[in-house]
Amino acid sequence: MSPAEDGKHGLACPRCRSGTIEVLTNSPVPGVWTIYSCTTCLYAWRSTEPEENTDPDKYPAAFRLKPEDLAKFPLVPTIPPLQRS
Amino acid sequence: MRAFKNLREFLQLLDAEKQLLRISDEVNLEPDLAAAGRAITQLSETSPALHFDRIKGYDKAQVVLNVHGSWTNLALMLGVEKNASLREQFFEFVRRYEQFPGTIEHHDGAPWQDVVVDKDVNLFELMPVFRFNRGDGGFFIDKACIVSRDPDDWNNEDLETVGIYRLQVKGKNRLGIQPVPVHDIAIHLDHAEQLGQDLSIAIAVGNEPIIPVAASMSVSYGQSKYKMAAVLQGKPYPVVRTGKGLNVPWGSEYVLEGRILARQREPEGPFGEFPGQYSGGHRYPVIEIDRVSHCKDPIYEALYLGVPWTEMDYLCAVNTCAPLYVQLKKEFPEVVAVNAIFTLGFIVIVSTQRRYGGFAKAVGLRVMTTPHGLGYAKIVIVVDETVDPFDMKQVMWAVSTKVNPAGDVTILPNLCIDLLDPASEPAGISHRMIIDATTPVWPDRRGNFGQALDSPQQTDEWRKKLGAMLKELRT
Numbered sequence: 233m234s235p236a237e238d239g240k241h242g243l244a245c246p247r248c249r250s251g252t253i254e255v256l257t258n259s260p261v262p263g264v265w266t267i268y269s270c271t272t273c274l275y276a277w278r279s280t281e282p283e284e285n286t287d288p289d290k291y292p293a294a295f296r297l298k299p300e301d302l303a304k305f306p307l308v309p310t311i312p313p314l315q316r317s
Numbered sequence: 318m319r320a321f322k323n324l325r326e327f328l329q330l331l332d333a334e335k336q337l338l339r340i341s342d343e344v345n346l347e348p349d350l351a352a353a354g355r356a357i358t359q360l361s362e363t364s365p366a367l368h369f370d371r372i373k374g375y376d377k378a379q380v381v382l383n384v385h386g387s388w389t390n391l392a393l394m395l396g397v398e399k400n401a402s403l404r405e406q407f408f409e410f411v412r413r414y415e416q417f418p419g420t421i422e423h424h425d426g427a428p429w430q431d432v433v434v435d436k437d438v439n440l441f442e443l444m445p446v447f448r449f450n451r452g453d454g455g456f457f458i459d460k461a462c463i464v465s466r467d468p469d470d471w472n473n474e475d476l477e478t479v480g481i482y483r484l485q486v487k488g489k490n491r492l493g494i495q496p497v498p499v500h501d502i503a504i505h506l507d508h509a510e511q512l513g514q515d516l517s518i519a520i521a522v523g524n525e526p527i528i529p530v531a532a533s534m535s536v537s538y539g540q541s542k543y544k545m546a547a548v549l550q551g552k553p554y555p556v557v558r559t560g561k562g563l564n565v566p567w568g569s570e571y572v573l574e575g576r577i578l579a580r581q582r583e584p585e586g587p588f589g590e591f592p593g594q595y596s597g598g599h600r601y602p603v604i605e606i607d608r609v610s611h612c613k614d615p616i617y618e619a620l621y622l623g624v625p626w627t628e629m630d631y632l633c634a635v636n637t638c639a640p641l642y643v644q645l646k647k648e649f650p651e652v653v654a655v656n657a658i659f660t661l662g663f664i665v666i667v668s669t670q671r672r673y674g675g676f677a678k679a680v681g682l683r684v685m686t687t688p689h690g691l692g693y694a695k696i697v698i699v700v701d702e703t704v705d706p707f708d709m710k711q712v713m714w715a716v717s718t719k720v721n722p723a724g725d726v727t728i729l730p731n732l733c734i735d736l737l738d739p740a741s742e743p744a745g746i747s748h749r750m751i752i753d754a755t756t757p758v759w760p761d762r763r764g765n766f767g768q769a770l771d772s773p774q775q776t777d778e779w780r781k782k783l784g785a786m787l788k789e790l791r792t
Contacts, residue, residue: 247454256488273584274493278347295451295452309503
């Protein structure tokens with residue numbers, strides 16, 4: 233089932249509001265839950281979670297981000313120069 | 318002293334000692350598991366572990382939480398008296414720690430090899446991973462022992478490290494990992510990335526209780542965590558070698574084998590971290606899992622992490638105090654005990670005798686230059702040898718009556734600190750403070766401490782007598 237067909241889940245990522253959502257996996261017992269993932273910000277959520285985690289309008293403001301913020305995340309640990317062989 | 322062969326054996330003991338609560342209700346992965354893990358440490362300092370076996374969406378999954386989450390469970394792990402005080406556990410832990418190194422015992426096979434998945438790995442099917450806090454960027458594995466070696470010296474068993482680093486499950490076989498520069502695994506990754514090679518690792522989930530304690534200790538680079546676990550449990554530590562040559566605990570429930578991908582970073586987090594704040598987002602390395610092995614009907618172990626006190630604060634308590642104590646004692650034999658149980662040792666309390674005036678401040682400075690102190694020990698309180706640093710009533714008495722801020726508070730500007738300290742500015746840089754709460758000795762003549770108060774004669778005898786009477790009254 234795609235997120236759009238699901239009904240409960242819109243087309244936007246709760247965290248970054250991108251439309252790049254995919255179904256990551258389904259519950260081993262069929263039909264109990266679905267895990268969605270945003271391929272832009274890598275946020276993931278389960279369909280059975282509280283609405284704060286699944287609904288873009290109820291997602292807590294402190295944790296929202298814009299796709300362009302991702303490039304500003306600190307890079308840790310730094311990548312060392314390649315050794316010359 | 319007691320060694321447990323696996324998590325199941327320890328759970329049996331917890332069960333027998335009424336330190337295991339079995340939840341038979343069907344539960345949701347969110348928010349039930351994290352909420353229960355949070356609530357259980359709010360109830361008591363003697364809380365039990367929690368076992369769940371009816372998880373919505375899974376046929377047979379089992380989850381345990383709070384295995385290390387009380388002084389009682391830690392006492393049972395050490396094989397000391399169940400009600401042993403924190404102070405007693407500290408001195409017993411130090412005694413074992415000082416016997417380092419122990420030995421590693423190699424086995425050819427282990428129960429975790431019973432079921433092997435090496436095609437189409439889907440971690441979400443195999444393990445009931447769940448979200449801990451609402452602002453977490455996804456689902457995390459937070460109590461796994463991660464094994465790595467130095468690619469420049471792959472066969473050197475002493476350079477093999479076992480550490481607990483948070484893992485974000487981002488895809489069916491894709492994880493994010495947080496190896497901050499102070500972690501030994503960051504050294505291994507740096508060496509692999511200089512060569513442009515992936516770093517092979519193994520991830521052990523659901524372990525007998527001593528290896529998570531060793532894995533979360535600050536030891537010197539080159540000190541094997543398995544050899545540390547061996548002295549802590551008083552018995553050689555059993556391991557099995559993976560195809561890549563990594564030692565993995567014999568008693569694990571799950572073993573994930575994979576690679577940290579060379580020179581790749583990807584958004585990770587946030588994650589609710591030990592200072593009681595979210596970590597923010599970072600671009601961290603990425604792991605691909607190639608193979609998952611597990612016992613039949615495996616038990617998934619996790620730990621709730623949030624505003625202290627949580628299971629993590631118990632897990633990283635005595636094992637944080639002991640190395641600091643031993644390192645300090647080496648140069649300052651006057652040191653009596655060290656309490657670094659608060660927030661991984663951001664605050665450290667040391668009790669010591671004083672050689673001469675000003676000595677306590679020197680001890681405080683040394684705490685900050687120990688390997689662990691470099692990233693923690695933001696505030697060091699030094700108290701007299703007669704004050705028990707594990708008894709906050711005594712410590713607060715010392716601070717409230719021995720300290721004159723005019724001369725007893727020393728602030729050192731802009732030192733290094735763990736990046737996760739939310740008060741640091743910029744992240745990783747912080748002032749530090751020594752509070753000298755000791756009684757001044759010559760030539761420090763400050764204050765009016767000439768008429769110290771002690772207990773009436775025969776108090777010790779009366780304490781013993783009344784203690785015995787009380788015990789009888791209450792049994």
